[in-house]
Structures are given as structure tokens and as C-alpha cells.
Amino acid sequence: MFPKLRVVLVQTFHPGNIGSAARAMKTMGVERLYLVNPVSYPDPEATRMAAGASDLLDNAVICEQLDDAVKDCSMVIGASARLRNQLLTEVTPRQLGEEVCKASLQGEVALVFGRERTGLHNEEMASCTHQVSIPGNPDYSILNLAQAVQLLCYEVFTASQTTQPQAAAEQRDYPTLEALRGFEGHLEKALEASGMLRGASHKSLDRLSTLFRRARPDIQELGLLRSMISRMEKLGRAQQAREAEDKPPADSH
Numbered sequence: 001m002f003p004k005l006r007v008v009l010v011q012t013f014h015p016g017n018i019g020s021a022a023r024a025m026k027t028m029g030v031e032r033l034y035l036v037n038p039v040s041y042p043d044p045e046a047t048r049m050a051a052g053a054s055d056l057l058d059n060a061v062i063c064e065q066l067d068d069a070v071k072d073c074s075m076v077i078g079a080s081a082r083l084r085n086q087l088l089t090e091v092t093p094r095q096l097g098e099e100v101c102k103a104s105l106q107g108e109v110a111l112v113f114g115r116e117r118t119g120l121h122n123e124e125m126a127s128c129t130h131q132v133s134i135p136g137n138p139d140y141s142i143l144n145l146a147q148a149v150q151l152l153c154y155e156v157f158t159a160s161q162t163t164q165p166q167a168a169a170e171q172r173d174y175p176t177l178e179a180l181r182g183f184e185g186h187l188e189k190a191l192e193a194s195g196m197l198r199g200a201s202h203k204s205l206d207r208l209s210t211l212f213r214r215a216r217p218d219i220q221e222l223g224l225l226r227s228m229i230s231r232m233e234k235l236g237r238a239q240q241a242r243e244a245e246d247k248p249p250a251d252s253h
């Protein structure tokens with residue numbers, strides 16, 4: 001039902017949770033499962049808990065890094081019980097349903113879930129374009145991993161019953177995470193060459209990266225930004241060359 005949607009589980013500790021997550025997905029028509037560094041997999045407990053959804057386990061893609069599992073996605077939503085990265089755009093579970101349905105008409109979409117004990121680490125949130133938190137009892141709102149998967153897949157399923165396919169026509173084309181990262185790398189190189197990053201911590205780059213995730217440039221806008229940087233790099237190089245020419249040789253007085 002959702003050929004462009006994948007669920008990514010990061011370093012799941014209990015294989016039973018992988019099986020339960022697969023079952024939760026299949027009941028909602030979501031079939032593509034990616035496992036990043038699972039602690040024990042394949043495992044009979046995973047197969048047992050998957051029940052009639054063991055085909056999802058057979059087809060699961062195993063990756064070493066989260067980036068490998070999401071780099072071709074144009075929307076990557078990290079699920080976290082407590083939102084630590086306040087700078088990424090946050091969606092409610094209900095909005096997630098609609099956004100995923102719309103975005104997956106155009107590109108690949110990933111829902112990312114963290115470890116049972118420690119959730120998603122900050123550098124993993126940095127691979128996300130959006131974040132979601134399932135609201136609940138303020139004193140205890142941490143769901144079991146597979147239940148969190150169930151709830152968000154249910155929202156996607158429910159939204160799919162009402163989201164109009166023609167919404168695709170209104171959709172802009174968004175770059176993949178890999179393309180965004182390519183842009184960020186280009187920007188970093190240019191800022192370094194300009195001397196702007198001298199002494200500054202990489203925190204400024206992280207800030208810029210979340211700024212671009214929030215702004216969500218489409219493919220054309222990202223192309224414009226890249227051309228701007230290339231142009232400025234060229235001007236910078238020309239200016240440096242002129243300054244070098246104007247400078248008297250070191251041995252002249």
C-alpha cells in the first residue's frame with residue numbers, strides 16, 4: 001500500500017520488538033523494514049513475534065549506519081518520546097499521517113525509531129528532516145517500540161483513506177538527504193575557505209544545517225543555493241589572486 005514508505009529501527013536490543021514492529025507495520029499496510037545494526041538478528045524470537053508478518057523480516061534491509069538507511073529519502077521523520085532537537089520541524093502524529101501520504105507520492109519517506117533504552121542519539125536526529133513525539137501521560141509517555149510503530153503507521157493508514165492523490169500535482173520535488181548533505185558539505189567548504197569558520201565551533205554548522213531542514217528548500221531552490229555558493233567561491237578565489245598579485249614579493253623592501 002505504501003511502496004515509498006519505510007520504517008527504520010535503530011539498534012533494536014530485543015529481537016521480539018523487531019517482530020512486533022513488523023506485525024504492527026503489516027496490519028497497517030506498511031511493508032518495508034530497515035534495521036540499523038540490530039543487536040540480535042535474525043532471531044527466532046523476532047520470527048515468533050512477527051506471526052503472519054514474517055515476510056517483512058525476510059525482506060528486511062540491514063544497514064550499518066542510519067545514513068545508509070535514509071540517504072535516498074526526501075523526508076526523514078525521527079520519533080522520540082522527548083524532543084531534544086528543538087530546532088527541527090515538529091509534526092504531531094496526525095500531521096505525520098498527512099505529510100507522509102503527500103510526501104511519499106513524490107519521494108522516499110522514512111520513519112525512524114530509536115533504541116529501547118536510549119532512543120535516538122543526537123547525531124541520528126541530525127539525519128532527520130522532521131521529528132515527531134506521541135503525546136501521552138506527562139509522567140510516563142514512553143511507549144514500547146512496537147507500539148510507537150503501530151501508532152504512527154495507523155496515522156499514515158488513516159490519512160491514506162482521505163488524502164487526495166491529486167495532491168501530488170501540487171507537490172514540490174524535494175531533495176534527498178544525500179543531496180542536502182552534499183549542499184551542506186559544499187557550504188562548509190566555502191565557509192572554511194572564506195575564513196568564517198576559523199575558531200568557530202562546528203555548532204554554527206549544525207545550526208545552519210537545522211535551518212535548511214526547517215526551510216525545506218525544494219530541488220530547484222537547493223540548486224540556486226549551490227550556484228550562489230559556487231559564484232561566491234569563484235569571487236573569493238579571484239580576490240585572493242588579486243591580493244597575492246598586489247603583495248610585494250617577500251624579499252623586496
Ligand code: SAH
Nearest residue numbers: 079080081113114117119133134142143148
Ligand atoms: N528511553 C528512550 C525511549 C526509547 S523507546 C528515550 O528516552 O528516548 C524506543 C523508541 O520508541 C524511541 O526511540 C522512539 O522512536 C519510540 N517512542 C517511544 N515512545 C514514544 C513517544 N511517546 N513518541 C514518539 N516516539 C516514541
